[in-house]
Amino acid sequence: MLNYQFDWSTVTSGKYFDWLASGVKVTLQLSALSIVLAFILGLLIAVMRMSNNKPVRWIAHAYLEFFRNTPLLVQIFFWYFGSYKILPTAVNDWLNSTNFEFAAAVIALTIYTSAFIAEDIRSGVLSIPKEQMEAARSAGFSYLRSMQYIILPQAVRLTVPPLVNQFLNLAKNSSLAMTIGVMELTYQARQVESYTFKGFEAFTAATVVYVAISLVITALVNIYNEKVLNIHKAA
């Protein structure tokens, strides 16, 4: 360690910088695409979880428990190696025609994250007074329409901070995609290390990017909490 020669120029310029930069790009693409899909899926599961229909509720509950209590890595491996048997041929053909590593990572991250998002949305909805739903129903809205126009718009506002946290988790979790060969940030840092033996520099660069993403977004959540939710409370 003591006779280690630091060479920061390895990661701040040239080919290896380009590798890391492309890794950052893939990490952000993977996280952004997955969070959007996970939000939509999570919303659906949350609504199913609160449905009055017992089988629907039970399916949503089983989905939540299963995907929350299984490691993401195993889920990634399942979608990457094992999903072809349970998916229809048309879907398999389509997946193979795309960048399958990336697609498998998106599917796994989406499903894993949606289970956590659904619970966040549900606790947001549960914090909306029950009378709101009763009033909406008595005003003639159906259950789904009451959810859509009355409950969810209010709940989603409260759910923004935990959702942003889920996005942070997702950005960090996306590093697992390297195990199936998605060339995201951690993959590239590892790659730079094996080509240059400058592991300290490469890992520092990747760590700085991850921590920067996390600090910036945490700061934004704090601002949102103070400005938006406080204004909401005062009004």
Place this chain on the structure above:
Amino acid sequence: MDQFFNISVIADNFTYFMIGRFPNGPLGGLGLTLYLASVSCVLSFFGGLILGLLSISRFRAVRYPAVAFINLVRGMPLLMVIFWMYFLLPALFGKVAESQTVIMALTLFTSAYMSRIVVAGIEGIPKGQTEAAISTGLKPWQAMLYIVLPQGLRNMIPSFVNQFVSLIKDTSLAFIVGVSELTHVGTQINNRTMAYPTEIFVFIALIYFIVCYAFTSLSRWLEQRLAWRKAI
């Protein structure tokens, strides 16, 4: 591909999935997963306790570095922490076994999360307790150690169990440095048999699910019990 779900690949390798080559060889499979999770859990309990206490210290010189460290680790993916350890530990201490690298990484990572649980648990105890303790003549550290922590720790138990569940899931990342825990065993058998990835990964997912769900339910039960005890 003679049948849709081939059970025999699971049945043939069942012992290997559960305990690896133990007792004739090193522990592996689910046994190693639970071993890694348990050791890291105990270590990160103490790590989290120390970090948590440091991060609410009255002295800025203590508090700031602790908070900075916690935020640094919480901002990093666990995989990154494992690579750091994998790279740094040999440079600092010479040869380190892979499983120890993983235990160190999991401990460091989980300690940062545990510290937040500890802080929340301490903050959940009314201020009056500390004030009363100090007015009876205890020093601030004695008030923390003998009055606040024993009560706070009890409230933290459900969160600790949840963290243990996360740890069990996180041990799957030990796969990346070649520690033969459950996920690694699964990929190994998958590479050897080639034809049954669906069966193998569904089976592994189910095992993780059974173990994790048991602990999740335990944590919920404890939470209810604690709420009930507080109510009387």
